[in-house]
Amino acid sequence: MNPGESALDLAARRLERAVETLEQRLAGRGEADGGGDLFGDDERARLAAELERARARERELEAAGAEASAALGRAIREIRTALGRESLPQEH
Incomplete structure (x- = not known):
C-alpha cells in the first residue's frame, strides 16, 4: 500500500x-473454444475460496468500522461532557 x-x-x-x-479471459475463451467454461x-x-476469504474479511472490516464508530461516539460525548463542566463556575 502506498502512503496516503x-x-x-x-x-x-x-x-x-x-x-x-x-x-x-472472456475474450480469449470465446474466440478459442466457442464460449465454454471460463475456468x-x-x-x-x-x-x-478466495471469494469466501474476501467476504469474511469484508465482514471483519464492517465490524471493526462499527466498533470504531461507537468508540468515537463515546469519546465525543465524554469530551463534550468535560467541556461542559469546564464552562460551569467552580465551587470552592
Missing part, C-alpha cells in the same frame, strides 16, 4: 485488475 492510500483504494485497484483479467475445476475452487 486507503484499504478501500487498494481493494478498488484489486477489483479493477480482476475485472480486466476476467474480460481478457477449470482447480481454478474455480481457488476462486471460490
Whole structure:
C-alpha cells in the first residue's frame, strides 16, 4: 500500500485488475473454444475460496468500522461532557 492510500483504494485497484483479467479471459475463451467454461475445476475452487476469504474479511472490516464508530461516539460525548463542566463556575 502506498502512503496516503486507503484499504478501500487498494481493494478498488484489486477489483479493477480482476475485472480486466476476467474480460481478457472472456475474450480469449470465446474466440478459442466457442464460449465454454471460463475456468477449470482447480481454478474455480481457488476462486471460490478466495471469494469466501474476501467476504469474511469484508465482514471483519464492517465490524471493526462499527466498533470504531461507537468508540468515537463515546469519546465525543465524554469530551463534550468535560467541556461542559469546564464552562460551569467552580465551587470552592
